[in-house]
Amino acid sequence: MKEQLVKSMMRNQLVEIIYVAKNGEISKRKIKVIHVSNQSITAYCFVKKARRSFLIDNILSLLPVIRKERDNSN
Template sequence: MNQLFQKSLQDRRKLEIVYMDSENNITQRTVRIVKIDDDRILAFCYSKKKVRSFKKENILAIHPVRLNQYEMEA
């Protein structure tokens, strides 16, 4: 997971995460990593349209967002 965070941070690539919040609500978010700490990541959340903090232990799944044709050509 940490390698994926690092790669996303370096390449400014979006990630799709499944996250469980403090009230055990599960959400799927598209994020772009801003900073990585030992137990948290700071990421721009596209659904909330602002930078949010996510506990690493509460990230249930993670994968890179696939580039569409226009992003690949840029």
């Protein structure tokens, strides 16, 4: 998981994570990773519109956000 987070940071790529908060609540977040440390990451969270910290062990899944092409059918 940590390697994927580092790659997304290096590529300046948005990712979507499923995260378990300390209180056990599960949330889906779209983030941009800013910094990766041993146990946590700092990222801009587009849901909260603010910089947030996430524990790496609490990230259940991570997927790159792929920008959809515009639908040109009329």
